[in-house]
Amino acid sequence: MEQRLDFVTLGVPDLGAVRDFYLGGLGWEPVLEVPGEIIFLQVGHGLVLGLFGSADLDADVGAGQDSGRSAPFTLSHNVEGEDEVREVMEQAREAGATILKEAQPAAFGGFHGYFADPAGFRWEVCFNPGWSVAPDGTVGIVPV
Amino acid sequence: MEQRLDFVTLGVPDLGAVRDFYLGGLGWEPVLEVPGEIIFLQVGHGLVLGLFGSADLDADVGAGQDSGRSAPFTLSHNVEGEDEVREVMEQAREAGATILKEAQPAAFGGFHGYFADPAGFRWEVCFNPGWSVAPDGTVGIVPV
Numbered sequence: 001m002e003q004r005l006d007f008v009t010l011g012v013p014d015l016g017a018v019r020d021f022y023l024g025g026l027g028w029e030p031v032l033e034v035p036g037e038i039i040f041l042q043v044g045h046g047l048v049l050g051l052f053g054s055a056d057l058d059a060d061v062g063a064g065q066d067s068g069r070s071a072p073f074t075l076s077h078n079v080e081g082e083d084e085v086r087e088v089m090e091q092a093r094e095a096g097a098t099i100l101k102e103a104q105p106a107a108f109g110g111f112h113g114y115f116a117d118p119a120g121f122r123w124e125v126c127f128n129p130g131w132s133v134a135p136d137g138t139v140g141i142v143p144v
Numbered sequence: 145m146e147q148r149l150d151f152v153t154l155g156v157p158d159l160g161a162v163r164d165f166y167l168g169g170l171g172w173e174p175v176l177e178v179p180g181e182i183i184f185l186q187v188g189h190g191l192v193l194g195l196f197g198s199a200d201l202d203a204d205v206g207a208g209q210d211s212g213r214s215a216p217f218t219l220s221h222n223v224e225g226e227d228e229v230r231e232v233m234e235q236a237r238e239a240g241a242t243i244l245k246e247a248q249p250a251a252f253g254g255f256h257g258y259f260a261d262p263a264g265f266r267w268e269v270c271f272n273p274g275w276s277v278a279p280d281g282t283v284g285i286v287p288v
Contacts, residue, residue, distance in 0.1 A: 003170075003173070003185060003186065005152065005188055005191060005193055006188070008149065008219070012263035013263060017263065018263050020262070021239055021240050022261070025239025026145050026147075026239050028147045029147065041147060044150070044188065044190060044191055045188065045189030045190060045191075045281060047189075049149055049219075071215035071217060073217070073265075075152070075193075091170070092169075092170070095165055095168075095169025095170050096164065096165050097165065097169075117165050118162050119157060119162050121217075137189060
């Protein structure tokens with residue numbers, strides 16, 4: 001698992017309220033917005049901040065999560081294919097992580113798994129064929 | 145406030161356990177480690193993941209936080225000086241943020257403030273004279 005963080009996804013109780021703050025108040029611009037569902041904001045070279053309904057985020061992590069006790073956000077490590085998702089999940093398991101969701105097809109069309117580090121922080125290991133990072137760090141996200 | 149995230153700091157109950165996982169298990173290397181206190185890992189172009197005792201993190205945010213209900217992590221937006229910390233905190237306030245800690249000298253030697261977005265996620269606005277990012281994205285952190 002490379003020493004790399006690609007997405008920080010915040011699970012929010014009210015997407016409209018955070019939309020008003022980040023887009024309206026601060027004037028930030030989304031890479032991709034699916035109205036009522038998710039907002040992706042580029043916040044660095046190859047780095048995305050996701051705003052996602054907290055119930056939707058919990059559903060995405062699935063039944064393996066430490067329900068009600070996990071902090072309402074995830075960190076994501078993106079890789080290039082399904083085999084790499086499996087390899088990184090296995091490496092995390094061997095390093096002492098708790099597997100929350102085994103590597104599997106993701107609802108959005110890619111392939112992913114989730115693990116928790118020893119403090120309970122949740123990492124997604126994700127292959128998203130609609131995600132790209134240009135040499136200058138610009139992120140592209142298209143629905144798959 | 146520029147559309148930029150510089151640090152993700154996780155408040156962990158047991159620093160030794162996460163150290164074993166990230167440094168021992170995954171083989172990640174720190175930018176800076178203050179034994180028993182904090183570990184900084186570079187996880188992207190100009191991006192740092194901090195591992196910090198959760199009680200220390202809460203103490204850093206201070207009395208303004210939503211004690212016991214805030215997710216145990218912070219996002220940081222770093223700026224170039226004290227005046228810029230004040231300006232960004234004011235912009236966040238005007239955008240609808242809740243101020244948790246007014247702009248002030250920080251315990252580590254810099255200058256910072258904290259606000260919460262409408263979902264309660266905590267942002268630090270920080271001037272850290274010991275922090276730098278090289279053109280290739282390499283982060284430097286030296287104690288100040």
